[in-house]
Amino acid sequence: MYSNLAYNTYAQNNIGVESPEKLIQMMYEGILRFNMQAKRSIIDHDIEKKTYWINRSNAVISELINILDYNQGDISHYLSGLYTYQLRLLVEANIYNDSTKIDEVSQVFKGLLDAWKESTDVANQL
Incomplete structure (x- = not known):
């Protein structure tokens, strides 16, 4: 199943991750990287790579x-609900x-990443 694969991949690649908060941040960052690659693949008309990168994003969102x-x-x-809608947009992309759908998903996850960083920074300062 994609969701367990995404979590296990992040966990294995980042043994030094000390907190669940950092793992969530890394998952958001991963989605942004995968979306960038998917968008590049659409521009290059590389269907196989586009599907690969979109599936990677979908796996991480499913794990979230x-x-x-x-x-x-x-x-x-x-x-x-928000994550489920993002999955739908990626399927449509x-x-x-449609790279504009990928852009929309990326904008949402940029906002979530910024908010997540801000909230975890504040929590760590307390």
């Missing part, structure tokens, strides 16, 4: 959905070779 803690309140439900 799987690790949500619904005991933490409404934010988990909001993120679940893959089907229609």
